[in-house]
Amino acid sequence: MTNDILTQLTQVLQTGDATAVSDLTKLAIDQSIGTKIILDDGLIAGMNIVGERFKKHEIFLPDLLFSAKAFYAGLEHLKPLLLKEKIASPGKVVIGTVQGDQHDIGKNLVGIMLEGAGFEVVDLGKDVSPEQFVDAAVETNADVIGMSALLTTTMPVMKKVIDLATERKIKDQFKYIVGGAPLSDKFAKEIGADAYCFDTVSAVECVKGFVKGK
Amino acid sequence: MATITERLSKNEILLADGAMGTQLFARGLEAGACPELWNTENPEALSDIARTYADAGADIVFTNTFGGSSIRLGHYNLSKRTSELNRAGVKTARAAISDDIFIAASIGPSGGMLEPLGELSEDELRISFTEQISAVIEAGADMIAIETMTDISEATIAVQAARQLSPSIPISATMTFDKTVNGFFTIMGVSVKQAVDELSNAGADILGSNCGNGIELMIEIAKEFKSVTDLPLLIQANAGLPETEDGKLVYRETPAMLAAGAGRLIENSVSIIGGCCGTTPAHISAMRQKIDHLK
Numbered sequence: 324m325t326n327d328i329l330t331q332l333t334q335v336l337q338t339g340d341a342t343a344v345s346d347l348t349k350l351a352i353d354q355s356i357g358t359k360i361i362l363d364d365g366l367i368a369g370m371n372i373v374g375e376r377f378k379k380h381e382i383f384l385p386d387l388l389f390s391a392k393a394f395y396a397g398l399e400h401l402k403p404l405l406l407k408e409k410i411a412s413p414g415k416v417v418i419g420t421v422q423g424d425q426h427d428i429g430k431n432l433v434g435i436m437l438e439g440a441g442f443e444v445v446d447l448g449k450d451v452s453p454e455q456f457v458d459a460a461v462e463t464n465a466d467v468i469g470m471s472a473l474l475t476t477t478m479p480v481m482k483k484v485i486d487l488a489t490e491r492k493i494k495d496q497f498k499y500i501v502g503g504a505p506l507s508d509k510f511a512k513e514i515g516a517d518a519y520c521f522d523t524v525s526a527v528e529c530v531k532g533f534v535k536g537k
Numbered sequence: 538m539a540t541i542t543e544r545l546s547k548n549e550i551l552l553a554d555g556a557m558g559t560q561l562f563a564r565g566l567e568a569g570a571c572p573e574l575w576n577t578e579n580p581e582a583l584s585d586i587a588r589t590y591a592d593a594g595a596d597i598v599f600t601n602t603f604g605g606s607s608i609r610l611g612h613y614n615l616s617k618r619t620s621e622l623n624r625a626g627v628k629t630a631r632a633a634i635s636d637d638i639f640i641a642a643s644i645g646p647s648g649g650m651l652e653p654l655g656e657l658s659e660d661e662l663r664i665s666f667t668e669q670i671s672a673v674i675e676a677g678a679d680m681i682a683i684e685t686m687t688d689i690s691e692a693t694i695a696v697q698a699a700r701q702l703s704p705s706i707p708i709s710a711t712m713t714f715d716k717t718v719n720g721f722f723t724i725m726g727v728s729v730k731q732a733v734d735e736l737s738n739a740g741a742d743i744l745g746s747n748c749g750n751g752i753e754l755m756i757e758i759a760k761e762f763k764s765v766t767d768l769p770l771l772i773q774a775n776a777g778l779p780e781t782e783d784g785k786l787v788y789r790e791t792p793a794m795l796a797a798g799a800g801r802l803i804e805n806s807v808s809i810i811g812g813c814c815g816t817t818p819a820h821i822s823a824m825r826q827k828i829d830h831l832k
Contacts, residue, residue, distance in 0.1 A: 380717030383726030384687075388654050423569025425612050425648065450569070475779070475786040476568030505779045505786050 553811025
């Protein structure tokens with residue numbers, strides 16, 4: 324029975340049916356399946372499949388966004404329980420598109436997939452200054468700072484964020500991941516970032532690796 | 538003087554120009570600044586770019602109005618200047634080059650998403666494109682080039698807005714595709730066939746693809762278009778996909794590679810060939826030579 328509900332949950336999540344995901348999550352809670360199990364084996368498992376299928380171009384952006392909305396509809400019911408039961412997220416990530424850059428589709432997708440993997444995400448939006456990144460990471464006690472850029476001309480802002488943290492002597496409090504079409508491994512290394520993430524799936528893998536090592 | 542439509546109907550191959558962004562940055566546009574603002578603040582730079590591409594042999598020069606829809610200008614609090622900036626975009630290009638070169642008004646995506654995924658309504662989007670396109674038509678654009686689209690609803694609304702404003706102006710509509718195991722699709726899930734059906738139905742005269750791919754995949758995309766439409770095709774490849782080198786962006790496809798690719802696009806019945814990201818006047822010049830050589 325437990326497995327049935329969770330399997331169904333992963334399935335309706337893939338269809339992007341927010342009402343069904345909401346209802347099934349409530350049902351699962353009523354049946355005392357366990358908050359963490361519903362989250363991990365229902366919602367997160369479903370988003371994992373969605374992320375993989377998007378990566379393989381089997382589904383497209385609208386499908387992924389509808390699934391994300393459905394995911395949040397389910398998560399809403401779990402959030403108070405996660406707090407009450409003191410179930411901590413595996414980590415917190417501050418994300419944003421860097422200053423001067425208005426392109427946020429990639430950054431939004433990374434945010435969705437990180438939340439879909441159970442992480443707490445603080446999304447600073449687009450056109451985010453180095454000060455905003457560092458201040459937010461300090462204030463929220465984040466584990467990772469994730470920066471996105473689509474323009475070659477805004478990529479240097481990523482270095483400024485890391486430099487600012489260095490200047491304030493707090494660089495090592497955080498890990499730094501960067502992503503966006505014009506970036507590369509080499510660029511990430513040059514600016515002192517911990518990882519370049521080629522796509523949403525690799526961003527999630529990176530963050531998982533960092534928090535595990537903590 | 539023969540119009541674009543007349544020249545295409547005589548099976549002429551027309552050459553469009555190359556990338557705009559890199560040319561603007563090379564002339565000092567600051568990162569994060571609104572590119573369209575230069576249409577009034579630095580018209581000399583825009584004239585110079587138009588002239589450079591015309592000198593390289595382009596038959597069609599694109600305007601610096603890609604982000605000129607009122608919604609997109611709104612990112613910079615410039616919505617109120619939509620008409621002015623778009624008119625200036627056409628006029629600076631027009632004044633810089635000879636009359637036998639066509640001006641295509643670039644119309645890019647709004648940057649927002651339609652409901653229910655995003656917050657834009659179809660009416661807002663229609664109003665935004667109508668304001669932009671009426672300005673470029675009024676300023677004397679020879680063609681409306683709706684480009685880099687990924688959402689079929691948004692592209693359709695742009696085409697309809699243009700067609701509503703002018704029954705006769707040539708309208709091209711190009712989308713950006715990714716290769717998947719099932720053929721080419723935009724990130725929003727639009728197939729080549731769906732693009733052809735809906736955009737031709739909305740009133741586009743010229744279809745095709747720009748951005749997102751180097752020349753090899755663009756040849757495959759052109760073939761897929763050709764299998765489902767007889768309308769003239771427009772293809773603008775990137776000079777490959779960007780790679781970084783010492784923190785700088787490089788595009789590795791050379792003018793010679795794009796010129797060779799242009800030959801193969803022509804073999805596959807593409808009528809208008811040009812370049813997107815990473816292409817330079819040198820690429821356009823090499824394609825010019827290829828086209829002339831094939832005549």
